Amino acid sequence: MDLISQLDEFERAALAEIAGAADSTALEAVRVRYLGARQGRLKDLQGSLGQATKAEKPVVGKRFNDVKNAVTAALDERKRTLSRPAVAAGGLDVTLPGTPFEVGRRHPLMQTIDEFKDIMGRFGFTAADGPEIEDEYHNFEALNIPLDHPARDPLDNFYLATASLTAGTGPRLLRSQTSTVQIRVMEQQRPPIRIISVGRVYRPDTIDATHSCMFHQMEGLMVGETVTMAELKTVLRLFARAYLGHDVHIRFRPSFFPFTEPSVEVDMSWNEPGKPWLEIGGAGMVDPNVLSAVGYDPDRVSGFAFGLGVERFCMRRYGIRDIRLFTNNDVRFLRQF
Numbered sequence: 386m387d388l389i390s391q392l393d394e395f396e397r398a399a400l401a402e403i404a405g406a407a408d409s410t411a412l413e414a415v416r417v418r419y420l421g422a423r424q425g426r427l428k429d430l431q432g433s434l435g436q437a438t439k440a441e442k443p444v445v446g447k448r449f450n451d452v453k454n455a456v457t458a459a460l461d462e463r464k465r466t467l468s469r470p471a472v473a474a475g476g477l478d479v480t481l482p483g484t485p486f487e488v489g490r491r492h493p494l495m496q497t498i499d500e501f502k503d504i505m506g507r508f509g510f511t512a513a514d515g516p517e518i519e520d521e522y523h524n525f526e527a528l529n530i531p532l533d534h535p536a537r538d539p540l541d542n543f544y545l546a547t548a549s550l551t552a553g554t555g556p557r558l559l560r561s562q563t564s565t566v567q568i569r570v571m572e573q574q575r576p577p578i579r580i581i582s583v584g585r586v587y588r589p590d591t592i593d594a595t596h597s598c599m600f601h602q603m604e605g606l607m608v609g610e611t612v613t614m615a616e617l618k619t620v621l622r623l624f625a626r627a628y629l630g631h632d633v634h635i636r637f638r639p640s641f642f643p644f645t646e647p648s649v650e651v652d653m654s655w656n657e658p659g660k661p662w663l664e665i666g667g668a669g670m671v672d673p674n675v676l677s678a679v680g681y682d683p684d685r686v687s688g689f690a691f692g693l694g695v696e697r698f699c700m701r702r703y704g705i706r707d708i709r710l711f712t713n714n715d716v717r718f719l720r721q722f
């Protein structure tokens with residue numbers, strides 16, 4: 386057999402045995418048999434190279450190198466394959482790293498709302514709920530907001546156009562304030578009442594860093610025989626201090642809301658020179674017309690009410706400067722809370 390044929394035969398036999406090696410021990414035996422430095426078959430073939438004629442030498446030498454490289458490469462490849470962990474039937478490689486378990490957390494606003502309920506709970510206020518799709522009676526009428534009031538302008542509210550929703554019940558809208566829940570609670574309960582209601586409200590505002598067409602309010606309502614405005618201010622101060630710290634101050638500015646008399650805007654500030662007052666909501670003593678609308682006797686009971694912007698508090702506490710971050714769903718933001 387000429388040298389080229391011997392090399393061909395060597396390669397074919399070596400590759401077949403490499404492919405057939407069942408484990409790394411068997412593979413190592415194959416390697417020693419074919420490429421072993423002392424007794425390997427390649428060693429014998431190398432010895433035979435000297436028999437080639439001068440003319441044959443370059444061709445035989447090249448073939449020798451090619452065969453050696455091919456067998457070496459096949460050995461390496463088979464070695465990698467054998468050292469790879471077993472793949473279970475069905476192609477599932479149980480040793481591959483799994484999908485990491487990402488631990489989720491509550492949205493910062495939901496955490497804030499939980500904390501609000503907790504703080505107000507300590508003051509004896511229980512949490513109440515109302516629907517986000519409201520009728521005009523609860524969003525306006527019962528709150529003493531007359532038909533011609535600008536707050537009822539369709540351009541300032543999200544009225545729903547769905548016929549099935551409005552059929553028989555009059556127009557519906559996404560509530561523009563949580564004050565609706567005051568009415569729903571007073572329709573169901575008699576005084577004394579001490580509730581808060583935290584939830585979403587909707588207004589067609591132009592969206593920017595401080596405005597959104599959906600945001601959250603915390604509504605508060607306390608009704609009893611001798612509820613006063615001094616108590617209102619105390620509750621608001623205690624609440625703001627519990628959430629933001631003891632250097633928080635509360636200020637009332639005279640204002641107007643149809644459902645309270647007198648009415649105030651509520652501002653908050655800190656013992657930080659140069660920091661302006663920040664408006665956080667509205668409040669006041671429940672208007673007698675509202676008490677009458679739910680069948681209470683305004684001569685026998687009085688009450689205070691307030692509505693605060695939840696985002697404002699949360700943004701102040703964490704130094705968040707853009708309200709849009711709450712709804713952008715960017716995990717880099719959400720992960721921080």
Ligand code: DAH
Pocket residue numbers: 561562563564604605642644645666667668669670689690691692693
């Ligand atoms: N509902 C008012 C608003 O959204 C805020 C408000 C003002 C709520 C006075 C009250 C209140 O309960 O008494 O602007």
